[in-house]
């Protein structure tokens with residue numbers, strides 16, 4: 011099709027646009043960041059395509075993003091000389107919402123207090139549409155690198171858009187120009203000091219230079235130089251630089267909880283700049299979400315799909331820039347490259363190493379990280395045997411004695427009672443309910459600490475029967491939780507259950523009454539007030555696992 015055409019937005023886009031304009035109002039500044047970030051992505055995609063097809067660059071090899079203001083016309087333009095879009099790509103990218111997260115996004119926005127909305131935009135990757143927060147009409151003129159046709163997309167954001175061919179004589183050789191016709195109350199976005207401030211603050215570290223043209227006819231002025239932050243020496247980087255960069259790479263608007271920046275040298279050379287977010291991204295459990303750790307090769311963006319860290323570190327955002335990998339990495343090479351395997355290992359070790367250091371030097375800071383991401387890190391306890399020891403050291407728990415604070419296993423072991431041989435835990439859905447369980451009576455009476463494990467993932471790693479510091483983990487609901495070796499504070503309170511004739515008679519009676527319903531009836535030290543409780547056989551599945559399995563219909 012080469013004709014002009016009017017098309018309707020997908021229903022979801024219309025809903026999203028409506029919401030953008032009506033409820034996500036508080037921090038409109040972010041629209042510029044979103045457009046600059048798309049422009050930078052387009053330049054990086056071209057840089058990558060041009061490895062195989064250098065002719066795409068023509069006589070204009072240097073990527074650049076230009077922001078032009080026209081105060082009289084109340085217009086703002088964001089232009090790049092990147093990859094551009096074909097007609098199909100234009101329709102697909104700016105008329106639909108392909109991503110599954112969008113519905114979730116809209117639900118969150120609708121539920122959000124005003125003000126929270128803007129923070130969600132970047133995370134959900136619906137960045138382009140944020141232009142309609144400040145513009146009542148948006149034109150996108152684009153020409154795909156190497157193509158001999160160009161297209162104009164235009165919309166007022168109210169349900170439909172037009173798409174029409176434009177004579178290539180009127181367009182740049184390649185790339186995309188986004189023209190915002192600013193709303194009456196958004197004309198301050200043509201003021202040069204305002205634009206300069208926003209570019210520096212929000213986009214100072216995009217890997218493509220950004221220039222400003224203050225008004226028609228004015229000279230271009232470079233605002234950001236496009237130097238990759240991660241190759242700069244650490245001593246030249248200010249904390250605010252890291253924060254800006256973090257916001258760009260994560261789509262989050264808070265401060266990073268940890269910044270990990272290092273250069274690996276020796277057999278493989280690579281730079282890593284990674285962040286632990288200061289808050290929990292909404293899609294921590296969404297399998298489809300792209301863009302966690304990006305892979306660069308000698309500053310050329312290659313992919314955000316190279317699984318550079320294990321799944322249980324999926325909350326980490328950032329990049330690895332390798333000096334040794336070939337630029338023309340194929341998908342298969344990304345899967346199988348031994349070099350990349352070494353990079354994965356190095357990056358993972360370093361991240362865990364930094365977290366371990368932080369746990370030692372800044373307990374409070376680490377606790378915050380644990381509260382946000384502990385559930386995910388714990389997946390590593392059964393997925394990554396090699397690093398289980400280290401992950402167990404990092405793990406923090408609530409227990410019968412912890413109150414609102416967190417306990418490490420080292421804390422637990424240090425507080426073990428004389429005669430106590432195991433690390434006791436109880437799994438369940440809810441801490442308060444666990445704490446009220448009769449299973450804990452004998453432990454409480456002896457002041458033996460019990461870990462209260464309430465995350466679904468807990469049942470899985472404890473089922474692998476790990477040890478810590480030579481002490482096995484033991485469920486209080488399993489028969490082996492024998493407390494007879496641990497003294498009660500009041501020694502006389504202990505009856506000798508094994509030998510008492512009354513108890514033996516009672517047990518015989520219980521066994522004959524219950525018959526096949528139970529596998530055994532035993533006297534136990536675990537209760538002090540309740541008369542009986544159900545326990546799982548030693549070595550058998552934990553009670554919580556049994557419940558999960560029966561809920562799953564097994």
Ligand code: ADP
Pocket residue numbers: 044048049051052090092093094095103104134135136137138139185186
């Ligand atoms: P995201 O950047 O997360 O993919 P956006 O809403 O910001 O989401 O952009 C949607 C899509 O539109 C992009 O994925 C890209 O395909 C296309 N796009 C937007 N701006 C440009 C641009 N300047 N050059 C080329 N493609 C663009």
Ligand code: MG
Pocket residue numbers: 044047048135136137138
């Ligand atoms: Mg974007």
